[in-house]
Amino acid sequence: MAVMSKQDPSPALVETVQEIMRLYRSLPPRPSIEEVEAAKCVLQTVENEEKLKLEEISKEQAAEDVPEELFSVLQQVRKTMVLFQSHEQKKEALYLVEADKMFETFDGLIQRASLLVSGDTQDEKVITFGEQVRKFERESLISDDSLVKRKEDGGELNKDDAKGIGRSSSTKASFFSGEDSSEKLNLMKTAALIENTARSGAIVLDLRGKLMDQMEWLPLSIGKLKDVSELDLSENRIMALPPSIGGLQALTKLDVHSNQLINLPDSVGELVNLIELDLHANWLKSLPASFGNLTNLVNLDLSSNGFTHLPETIGNLASLKRLNVETNDLEELPYTIGNCSSLLELRLDFNQIKALPEAIGKLECLEILTAHYNRLKGLPTTMGNLSNLKELDVSFNEIESIPENLCFAVSIKKLNVGKNFADLRALPRSIGNLEMLEELDISDDQIRNLPDSFGLLSKLRVFRADETPLEVPPREVIKLGAQAVVQFMADLVAKRDTKSPPAKKKKKGFWFRICSIFWHFRTANARTM
Known part of the structure; x- marks a missing residue:
């Protein structure tokens, strides 16, 4: 290494130092550490994406009526487009990575100049150069x-x-x-x-x-x-x-x-x-097997996708409180759904579900169950165990009957069994057990008579029966509102009781019915023996 003279620097030397300073200061801002790291990551991401897309294109098969050579041209066009898009995405990242390398080169040159000058002369201008270089380096880095x-x-x-x-x-x-x-x-x-x-x-x-x-x-x-x-x-x-x-x-x-x-x-x-x-x-359309590891999950929304089934591991989600799978292509629920013991809301609307699993009765915390617009033909009898159920919507299905057991779910406040059209012809006889019921929709069903226990629904505030051919109560009463219907049914049962035959005949009729039941029971047993 040449050693500079300790004599006063020549004008040419000072001019050289000033030129180095001027060029160094004219550089654009140096990319930060974060920018360089981000650029390297972008390059890796784009390369991975490019590789996957090219592999997908290579796996494509030509349609029967498309010549192989023409399809090959299409593949090449698609691959070229992928490469072009990758090139565009890499531009900024490549610039930053290359710029960082150039700055490293400048760093080396400036360090050489600084050592040559500040270490071998006491000239004020040269010392200023060394100090300014070091200050510039400090400010350009975060x-x-x-x-x-x-x-x-x-x-x-x-x-x-x-x-x-x-x-x-x-x-x-x-x-x-x-x-x-x-x-x-x-x-x-x-x-x-x-x-x-x-x-x-x-x-x-x-x-x-x-x-x-x-x-x-x-x-x-x-x-x-x-x-x-x-x-x-x-x-x-x-x-x-x-x-x-x-x-x-x-x-x-x-x-x-x-x-x-x-x-x-x-x-x-x-x-x-x-x-x-x-x-x-x-x-x-599916979830990975590892999905069952998300045991702390509380709210899960899978609606508006293309699911045809849910994995059995869904039952591992013991903390789950809200599950929304509306608007998919589900035909059934896994039996393990019964293990989601914390579930409060289950929304199944707009699917192709034909039956609910019996395990649904294990969801004792369930408060809301909606299965609007499916293909249900019935409800499991275990639903009577849903003691906290407050809202049930099974409208727009093919339900033929509602199990009597459902009336054990006495917390129900809102029940919609409408739009089952020609399939649903009767409500459960014990519907009066649903003492908390506030809203009931039986629109577009084929129900003609309400059960006697309907008169016990003292909290009913909304009753919809549009396009349902009800005969009891008559349409005039229905127009008066829910409580008018409730009162009509209560009065009807009371009047019927006052017109009952004498107690003696009533007793005879009672024993006659009991004997008839036993007679049918014995006949059935004889046939099976």
Whole structure:
């Protein structure tokens, strides 16, 4: 190494030093550590996505009437489009990674210049150069200390990529995307946000409707969000969650509704602290076997998907209180549903269910059961065990009869058995046991007479019987309201009792009926012997 003279520096030397300073200062801001990490993650994510898409295209089969060569051209076009899209997604990430490498080169050159100058001369201008270089290096990098300080001060952590996404909370920083900007995030900015969130210890990340439509995959780095307890990814176009999602061990609430999810990774079963999971309005048809590990789950929404069945492991969810599987293609429920002993609400509307399992009677905490618009032909007798049931809706089915046992579920306040059309012809005789009943709908059924015990429904406030050919009570009474119907039935039974025959004949008739029962019983036994 050449040693500089300790004499006064020449004008040419000073000019050289100043030129180095000028060039160094003209550089754009150096990418932060978070940006570089995010860029590397984006490259890995895009490459994985590209590989999977190319494999899917290669597996496609041509239709019978499409020439093989023409179909091959179509495949090549699709593959080229995938490569083009990947190239576009990589642009910003590649720039940041390459820029970081160039800055490393500049660092080495500046360090050499600093050593050559500041170590061998006392010239004031040269010393100033060394000090300014070191100051510039300190300001261009974000240290861990500055991150901690900003977090404690409640300030924002990322001035460019987050664009107002940062927000402090009483304990830790939380990120809410797009709070001050309607701009949607691309893959690079999403990855940068994830890096910032992970470093800050944020507990909430809200990306609802904030991802660009082209973003079908999340960065693999999402697994770094170790401290996040609430994650909202809803109303985007995500097609798959990365396996790294299982790393979010602190997660208690995950909302992914209104996306394009086709399946869930097995690693979702590692989210053992999850309490709320919203997956409605996706393209899911099945759940992974590991789903049964989510034993702390309280609220689960699987509605508006393509499920044809639920896994047996659903019975492992002993903490589950609300299960919504509306608008799917379910034909049955697993028997293990009876093990969901904490269940309060079960919503089964708009499916193809033909029968409810007997195990449904084990759900003693159940308060709401809706099975509107299915293919039910009856109800299990075990439903009489549902002592806390308050609302039951089995309208728009093919129910032919309602079991008498249902009337043991005396807490029912709202009962809808309407729209069973030609199938349902009678209410259970002991319906009067439902003393808490406030609303009853039997519209569009074929019921002609209400049972005598109907007069005991003293709390009934709403009674709907539109298009039902009731004869008792007459239509004029029904128009007067629910309590008018109740009173009519009570009076009818009372009048009938006053017109009963003398006690002696009544007694004879009683014994005659008893003998008839025994006679039929003996006849039946004789036939079976």
